[in-house]
Amino acid sequence: xxxxxxxxxxxxxxxxxxxxxxxxxxxxxxxxxxxxxxxxxxxxxxxxxxxxxxxxxxxxxxxxxxxxxxxxxxxxxxxxxxxxxxxxxxxxxxxxxxxxxxxxxxxxxxxxxxxxxxxxxxxxxxxxxxxxxxxxxxxxxxxxxxxxxxxxxxxxxxxxxxxxxxxxxxxxxxxxxxxxxxxxxxxxxxxxxxxxxxxxxxxxxxxxxxxxxxxxxxxxxxxxxxxxxxxxxxxxxxxxxxxxxxxxxxxxxxxxxxxxxxxxxxxxxxxxxxxxxxxxxxxxxxxxxxxxxxxxxxxxxxxxxxxxxx
Amino acid sequence: xxxxxxxxxxxxxxxxxxxxxxxxxxxxxxxxxxxxxxxxxxxxxxxxxxxxxxxxxxxxxxxxxxxxxxxxxxxxxxxxxxxxxxxxxxxxxxxxxxxxxxxxxxxxxxxxxxxxxxxxxxxxxxxxxxxxxxxxxxxxxxxxxxxxxxxxxxxxxxxxxxxxxxxxxxxxxxxxxxxxxxxxxxxxxxxxxxxxxxxxxxxxxxxxxxxxxxxxxxxxxxxxxxxxxxxxxxxxxxxxxxxxxxxxxx
Numbered sequence: 001x002x003x004x005x006x007x008x009x010x011x012x013x014x015x016x017x018x019x020x021x022x023x024x025x026x027x028x029x030x031x032x033x034x035x036x037x038x039x040x041x042x043x044x045x046x047x048x049x050x051x052x053x054x055x056x057x058x059x060x061x062x063x064x065x066x067x068x069x070x071x072x073x074x075x076x077x078x079x080x081x082x083x084x085x086x087x088x089x090x091x092x093x094x095x096x097x098x099x100x101x102x103x104x105x106x107x108x109x110x111x112x113x114x115x116x117x118x119x120x121x122x123x124x125x126x127x128x129x130x131x132x133x134x135x136x137x138x139x140x141x142x143x144x145x146x147x148x149x150x151x152x153x154x155x156x157x158x159x160x161x162x163x164x165x166x167x168x169x170x171x172x173x174x175x176x177x178x179x180x181x182x183x184x185x186x187x188x189x190x191x192x193x194x195x196x197x198x199x200x201x202x203x204x205x206x207x208x209x210x211x212x213x214x215x216x217x218x219x220x221x222x223x224x225x226x227x228x229x230x231x232x233x234x235x236x237x238x239x240x241x242x243x244x245x246x247x248x249x250x251x252x253x254x255x256x257x258x259x260x261x262x263x264x265x266x267x268x269x270x271x272x273x274x275x276x277x278x279x280x281x282x283x284x285x286x287x288x289x290x291x292x293x294x295x296x297x298x299x300x301x302x303x304x305x306x307x308x309x310x
Numbered sequence: 311x312x313x314x315x316x317x318x319x320x321x322x323x324x325x326x327x328x329x330x331x332x333x334x335x336x337x338x339x340x341x342x343x344x345x346x347x348x349x350x351x352x353x354x355x356x357x358x359x360x361x362x363x364x365x366x367x368x369x370x371x372x373x374x375x376x377x378x379x380x381x382x383x384x385x386x387x388x389x390x391x392x393x394x395x396x397x398x399x400x401x402x403x404x405x406x407x408x409x410x411x412x413x414x415x416x417x418x419x420x421x422x423x424x425x426x427x428x429x430x431x432x433x434x435x436x437x438x439x440x441x442x443x444x445x446x447x448x449x450x451x452x453x454x455x456x457x458x459x460x461x462x463x464x465x466x467x468x469x470x471x472x473x474x475x476x477x478x479x480x481x482x483x484x485x486x487x488x489x490x491x492x493x494x495x496x497x498x499x500x501x502x503x504x505x506x507x508x509x510x511x512x513x514x515x516x517x518x519x520x521x522x523x524x525x526x527x528x529x530x531x532x533x534x535x536x537x538x539x540x541x542x543x544x545x546x547x548x549x550x551x552x553x554x555x556x557x558x559x560x
Contacts, residue, residue: 069476070439071448093469096435097451100404104440109405109524112434126533127432128321132329132336133533137526175448175482179464179475190471196558220559228488238454238489239472244430245348245488247470253558263326270536274556276548291539291556294548304545309559 001085002031002055006077008094009036009044011066016193017090019051019154024147026053026155027117028086033058034162037076039066045164052159062169067178070097075170077102081142085120091146091248092192103144110144111136115151129244130267149192150250150271191223191240196253199225199242199269200235203258203279203298207235212302213257219309225249225269227259243268258298261286278302312367313356314420315390316411316438318346319374319381320431333529345381348426350388351486354493355456356424357389364458367391369418373402373410379509386504387496393509398521404432406514406521408440413517415445420481422463427452427485438485448478454489 003025008015025032034048037060045059060076089095091113103110116124122137198217226236244267254272277290280297287293322344327336359365370385370393372378382393396410428435442449450465457464466475468487514521542548552559
């Protein structure tokens with residue numbers, strides 16, 4: 001049996017998280033197929049076909065698939081799933097929206113946000129904001145799984161040469177329609193895929209002061225993040241939020257500035273390779289998990305940091 | 311128009327849970343329990359819609375042990391009109407809960423069902439989506455804004471990289487994100503009033519729903535602990551360490 005990976009994309013480019021999902025999928029079964037559902041998205045199918053480890057790409061190309069509507073995409077997944085042992089997507093806002101809907105239609109209990117594949121039917125997943133890791137066995141005939149992208153290496157984007165097969169498109173059930181999208185500016189790496197994340201907390205004191213962080217992020221080609229406290233205070237937009245109820249990141253370098261380190265925040269970043277904390281409070285819990293801690297006033301440290309980085 | 315809100319009783323978000331020494335699960339005995347924070351946002355949204363004259367009745371549904379009644383009384387004190395508890399012992403997995411809610415959906419015929427996007431205990435983020443699938447209705451997950459008009463709900467959703475607005479035909483399922491609203495505090499008079507509001511108790515059997523577990527938890531362990539690293543005296547040392555020791559910047 002094969003695994004069906006639901007690709008995530010914007011009709012032009014495959015999102016990097018799909019590469020991590022391919023790696024997880026290849027540990028579940030030998031054959032990895034990728035579903036590209038979208039509109040005018042043949043280019044995405046071509047990119048998916050080149051990913052190492054992918055043996056077939058299924059292309060469902062129709063106007064009503066353009067905007068990632070769960071009702072439409074899950075209908076497509078439902079139509080294809082029976083031929084697979086596993087259906088897998090990234091635990092992103094897209095994957096979390098679509099996958100449980102498709103699973104329920106097959107009367108299968110899905111497994112969310114896995115961080116390890118122990119065997120084709122056994123997976124590890126964090127619960128209670130990452131304060132415990134549960135190992136779960138899923139006996140369902142089709143295993144519907146979302147994968148935490150940061151827990152798996154990305155499959156090489158090149159090296160494959162899979163055939164692309166056009167499949168019959170599932171009809172629009174007519175339950176929903178797309179209205180509009182307010183995109184974040186894409187002059188920075190995406191938070192979840194970035195190599196470096198520069199994150200600010202309530203210690204920044206204002207939205208204006210977050211600009212200090214932007215300069216550091218520019219220099220490091222980093223994504224910007226924030227604690228929930230900073231988001232709640234209106235210093236940063238919600239889609240920067242890192243933590244249990246925001247985004248889960250695991251970059252090579254996580255720079256936490258003015259963040260005290262509530263457990264809900266740590267849940268979103270503690271798997272980063274190197275954690276740096278700058279905080280004026282030497283007792284801040286963030287220092288308990290930081291590889292490098294600097295007790296300093298961030299308004300003095302940030303300009304110095306920019307200067308040192310050159 | 312009737313609104314159904316799902317309310318889950320969970321370990322309070324301020325409590326740090328401990329894994330049982332034998333790896334059989336998380337120790338929840340004698341811990342403070344509260345309403346799942348995302349469900350609180352759901353109750354608040356439903357009550358506001360009724361207060362705005364857009365809904366006529368708010369029904370709070372819970373599934374689980376008898377103590378869930380305490381959580382339901384909180385929902386009633388916030389302004390829900392009545393409550394239904396589907397009483398069941400033991401673990402209820404999201405698919406089982408979705409099936410129970412589907413049975414209540416068929417019985418009550420609401421125009422809108424509001425759930426939290428995830429419960430902060432199992433962090434599954436599945437139930438709303440599965441209920442929508444089983445009921446054959448549209449879903450708008452991770453809502454930060456909800457507007458009802460002409461038989462549709464227009465919902466702004468918190469998605470990766472920004473906001474997406476969709477319209478879903480009613481009846482529909484909406485799951486809440488943090489910015490949808492700020493739930494009110496319950497007042498003593500409202501707590502007293504809530505005691506008089508109707509609370510109906512059912513069982514999964516009454517609803518002909520099979521709640522058997524589909525997923526088996528083999529073991530539960532503590533996550534790998536990260537050790538604290540070193541303190542650096544100044545920014546220059548920090549940058550040198552990141553360059554030469556950690557090799558994460560150039």
